[in-house]
Amino acid sequence: MRKQRWGRAATGLGALAVVLAGQVGAAEVTVLSAARIHTMDTAQPRVQALAFDDAGRILALGDTASLLKRYPKAARLDAGDATVVPGLIDAHGHVAGLGMSMLTADLIGTRSKDEVLQRLRAFAGQLPPGAWLIGRGWDQNDWPEQRFPTAADLDAAFPDRPVWLERVDGHAGWANTAAMRAVKRDLSGTWQPEGGRIERDGKGQPAGIFIDGATALVDSARPPLDEATAERALSLGMQAAVEHGLTGVHDAGVDLAELRRYQRLADRGQMPLRITAMAAGDGDALEMLCHDGLYRHASGRLQMRTVKLYADGALGSRGAAMLQDYSDDHGNRGLMLTTPEAMVAAASKAKRCGVQVATHAIGDRGNHEVLETYSRVLGGASSGGHRWRIEHAQVLAPDDLPRLAGLHVIASMQPTHATSDMPWAQDRVGPQRIVGAYAWRQLRDSGARLALGSDFPVESVDPRLGLFAAATRTDAQGLPVGGWFPAEKLTAYEALRGFSLDAAYAGFAETEVGSLEVGKRADFVLLKEDPLAIDPAMLRELTVQATYVDGRAVYRAPKQ
Secondary structure, X not given: XXXXXXXXXXXXXXXXXXXXXXXXXXXXXXXXXXXXXXXXXXXXXXXXXXXXXXXXXXXXXXXXXXXXHHOOOOEEEEOOOOEEEEOEEEEEEOHHHHHHHOXXXXXXXXXXXXXXXXXXXXXXXXXOOOXXXXXXXXXXXXXXOOOOOOHHHHHOOOOOOOEEEEEOOOOEEEEOHHHHHOOOOOOOXXXXXXXXXXXXXXXXXXXXXXXXXXXXXXXXXXXXXXXXXXXXXXXXXXXXXXXXXXXXXXXXXXXXXXXXXXXXXXXOOOOOOEEEXXXXXXXXXXXXXXXXXXXXXXXXXXXXXXXXXXXEOOOOOOOOOOOOOEOOEOOOOOOEOOOHHXXXXXXXXXXXXXXXXXXXEOOHHHHHHHHHHHHHHHHHHHHOOOOOEEEEOOEOOOOOOOHHHHOOOEEEEOHXXXXXXXXXXXXXXXXXXXXXXXXXXXXXXXXXXXXEOOOOOOOOOOHHHHHHHHHHOOOOOOOOOOOOOHHHOOOHHHHHHHOXXXXXHHOOOOOOOOXXXXXXXXXXXXXXXXXXXXXXXXXXXXXXXXXXXXXXXXXXXXXX
16 A cells, blocks of 8 residues: 655644555545544444545444454545544525625725725726626624715715625615616605615615615616626635535525526536525525426535525614614614515415425514414424424524424524624614524524524635634634623534534435435545534634545645
8 A cells, every 4th residue: 555645734734644555546445534533423423434435425434443454455544633523514605695705895894984995996996997896795883983884985986986885794785876876766755665775865865775675776787797707606605615614505595597507517516515505585496496396416416495585684784673673773673575475475385395495584573473484384294394494593582482493493593693793783682682682502402403504705604613603602802701691602512513413404414414424425524623622712713624525525725
């Protein structure tokens, strides 16, 4: 046997060694060994080695010597002191949105309107004259004044070029006057679009901020995205995901055109991870599922069997639907993006077609309406294996919180939302409602299953930040000391399970992925540190050495 060694990773890791029998890639079986392999299988939670075949199926797990004796001609992948965990799955992300954020002006982390303008001017220098300036990531809650900006803030710098900037949560947009002029409708007056709101000044003129359903007015005026750019965005988003240890993503809201792009990439063998696509609302993708049946690509890298619906807006833009007024905006109870009647109709259609329902709900009214819909539509089936989901489940009324477990509804939640929102969330909802917000521990202890994710690009695609937020409920500086509402923390094991086995369950994939067991896919991540042994405060610093899907490396840390 001979050894093929990889160079050191960027963080100074010890080299990983691949020991092959004969030619590289010729062996039918590979034995992976490491200091520890956490399987997430309660029957065999920790092993030293696992064997998988060329098809990427796990054949056996156990101690290294036994597996090498069983497979004497196997190729050997020796990870040394590394820790191996099942491939991480983000249960709620937006792959195209992540890719497009790399192709447009990045406004994430801006601390003022002036900083926004600086980044926009730098990006605009790359654009041809007259082209729309598109960006995403601003958040007025991070600015000194904490107020929505206006078109006038953009007009001085860009009087002629249309500018359209999506808020970090994707539930509001900021336009300049040139962009609003391109809208083929009079935006002045007192009218409001269904499920949205146009912010106006005292004279009834549009101020430049469009919330939830109103954003479609400006989106429709933008030049359409060409297919090559749209496909590139998917590729960029998927590559960023595997670089952070993700082997799967539940893509929350995919129309038929985007599903076709994924299919083309899958046909060409250009999907480095598994995508569980959710049909975007009661639209063409759901029609396809109802007509043709649940979809799965032959590669095992792409499936669609879920529809993503919207109940309400977002908390940061005060569009989340609340049962009572916002504590910091009296008279405002947010927005229902879909009427209860329309939700029942869409959910009923999905049930008839055998399609899983996943509904975005942020505010306590939004969550209440979803639970009412699910209860009405599922009826006696609520005790079965429907696996319907609430995406975010962010603010729950006390009476509604235990209903998820009772209806067997999965809470698809994003830990970093809590640590991003904690500086202002209690201002929005007040001291009583905040007790039912970001309530991971209460939900888990009630019997609800938690599937964890990030909602990227609203938050970072990096699942290590989610593990850290779940286990500490602090920011990167460790504040507040002890964690924000620390009783809602998860253990590191619970967080890891939420990003692996429970996320897989939410996507009907737990027999294939989510844990390392015989017969499952060899999807795993090599980490320098042991996430179940280190201080939870160090989880955000975990070092990803490599990401494997179907037993093949889709990412290796660069040489130093």
